[in-house]
Amino acid sequence: MLVALALGAAGVFLTGSPASAQSVSIDLCAEAGTLPLPDGASAPVWGFARAALDSGGTPTCTGVAAQVPGPVLDIPAGELVHVVVHNDLDVAVSFEAPGQSIAEGSVAAASHSAATYSFTASAPGTYLYQSPSAAGRQLAMGLYGALLVRPATAGRAYDDASTAYDQESILVLSAIDPVFNADPDHANPYTYTPTYWLINGKAYPQTDAIHAPGPGTRVLLRFLNAGHDNTTMAVLGLHERVIARDAHALNNPFDANAETIPAGATEDTIVTIPATGTRFAVYNRQLHLTNGAPGSPSHTPGGMLTFLQVP
Template identity: 45%
Template sequence: MLKQLTRLVGTGVLLALVCLTFVDMPALAAPALPVEAVPSVLARPPAQGGITLELCASAGSTTVAGATIPIWGFSEYSGGQCGPAQLPGPVLRVPAGAQVTIILHNQLNRNTSINLPGQTITAMTGVDGTFTREAAPGGTASYTFIAANPGTFMYESGSQADLQIPMGLYGALIVEHPSGNQAYDAAESAFDREAVLVLSEIDPNLNANPDGFHLPEYHPIYWLINGKAYPDTAPLTVYPGERLLVRYANGGAVHHTMSLLGVRELLVGKNGYGLSAGAQQVSVVAETIPAGETADAVIAIPATAGGQQFPLFNRQLHLTNGLLPVGDTTPQIGGMMTFIQVLDTLNFNNYTLASYDPTQDVNATATIEDGGATLHLEGNGWKKIPFAYNVVNNAGGRTVLEFDFMSTAEGEIHGIGFDNDDTINNPIRVFQLFGTQNWGLDAFHNYTTADGWKHYKIPVGQFYTGAMTHLVFTNDHDVPSPTANSYFRNIRVYEEPPPALVVNGTPYVVDTYGGAQDEISAVSIENGGTTLRITGNGWKKIDLGAYNITPATVLEFDFESTVQGEIHGIGFDTDNSISANQTFQLYGSQAWGIQAYHNYDPLNGVTHYSIPVGTFFTGSMNYLVFVMDDDANKAGESVFRNITITN
């Protein structure tokens, strides 16, 4: 069915460009670890152990290399609504051994379904189809199976597969190993970080006219990783010395061989089948993933590779975007390519280690390990290194402290932070991670020895700002024979763009609200900007400008919480002082604000709200505000999704 897809004309020029791109490449500026390029559907099983995932199949569009292309895609069904069609579909993650039911809501103009290669379907609903039960237009179908074996699998349309899959109805299913940090039973499949890479291609002529397209003429000209073509593909960012698991899933109709320069891949799984050590596991520089199949490879990043990057690209040279203009034989690099980017981290060998508050640093040993990447503290010690840095939180960016932490012996206070003097509580700027006493900023006080190495990303600028002179480390254990230890490694300090929440299609910077009410909280923006998650004790706002609330104004959104605090709410305001008469409480142990919608039940999960704001108050408002008040425990969670304001 397929034509020859790699053009011979210009291939030599293209290969030369690839080589020039890869050789002696300067390191890119190290970004924050990116959000996963394909959003996951996070499944929390109910008490009885079953998991239900709801998906939509709908029409939409995507942009590839500047071209807008119609697609059919899967998306998450949440709060009674379908999200926009995604290419590829959301990554589905479930634990091995779970009973899983996928409910499909069909918004296409034809029957569609879900096929799950590698899974045994135990129950189905829907109308009769050729190969499986299908969802009719406007209808639903369901598929139940036991996720018996860990591994990487595909899910895809089982209806008109030769048409619906190339249009975009495919995605990856990850069945997670019970260990949490292995892909399979084999020890060689252990990993520190993972990336899901869904490979595919697009022939825009098919997508423009799926019913009139002549399938033997299928000729892709766009080659994609997670729905994007280089240079829009997301880099795979890792730390020196880590093991990176790459889960390849080929949703296309073409076999794709992925080649890696500079390091090798250890093949540990194929099609959800774990390979045993020895003859089955093979170290390769390139691996072919046939159409509709999957492969898992572990890449051991050298400990000395900080600041380097390794190209990962299609060996068939599907490295262009679209067709070249007539007469142009010099293709530009694009297509199915990304980079493994190894972050450049703090080297303790370049700093002088000193006491932080000598009255506290009384009985400790400090050693620098792993070539300077790790600081190891034993006993009862408070240490610092000179580190002049201006911590910020503004429209231009916010300061982030990112690192790995481990302890095998608990003391009283294990922590990290900044300071500009030698006084530990003037004010307290140390983030406590571990320990039997409660001291310090505790939004990240969640470590257990069972965690082993745990990765932390602390948005310091959300908690304090200003000129700092030192980076400080705490391993407090005030006993005659202290045994506590702390390991800090792979430390990075940088600015990242402030979180931007999309409301009515416009991104807005999330800022602090309520003065002292916004105490200790973490904010994350998820699902391409449509979701705001606040944990801890936080009050936040976005600046709408002068938004006029009329009697017809309606505020719609989805809300969810897995940890109850004191007040969870949403509302409007004209200034930074909290206003009970303009805030709608949704959940919480205390009563504050407008109570008409204080009815959230966590057993219902994601709940859709439509609040006729204009029937409660009107006028010009500057801010949309979000409340996650939990003064007592600083552990509550509020998740707001798909926010719209209409008049």
């Protein structure tokens, strides 16, 4: 007897049988939208978002808003995944998650059409998903998100017990060049110059704090660099235990004051909350800590900064 679980509001459907691995179907909409910026301005963006369901239970993108970054796709290891991209943009869009093998024969979703991308979530880890169609432009516009593949044991990032944690935070790193985003079809990618540096689609002071309950808590930081630049991240006053890169657990984890995540890469680190201290800056060590173009009235402190907060 087939087991079926429909998560209607999330646009996710799981099917399977006791004799086979489950499969999951995820409907994503590719939409145009705007991203609010700290100075009160906004930038045009393209983003993935979960499809809604119409009255008959069919996935629909009507009324769905662009999301930057796209929704977190959270999948148990071993599941067969079908991602259906419903493209409401005027350009072709596709789907990939480097490190996952998309089934051969997949094609881009043409404007105002849909395409399906299938893969088996074969190994636990932190993966970046994105649209590789005109990738430089589409990444700059916001077509990316986080894919998490979970191991069988809850509370671990990977199969190894050394990757155990108490809570996690997903940190998608990116940037915005408002000039580029205003005309992505004609802007020159070689003159792309970001002036807003983002964590999960927000620049400080709009970024969301990471809350830890108290001393001894092991916080897993999942860094995903969806930007065009290599990005160095640090936690002020704490060491990070680097446990994985690009969804590969390290044979020899190590401690670091700061770690550089290459463009398009992911990195997993664990920080342990000490007995003293209640607020630790999580920040871009290259000092991408401003909002707006230099010399403009909107050029203020901010950027790729948030805080690890202990009550």
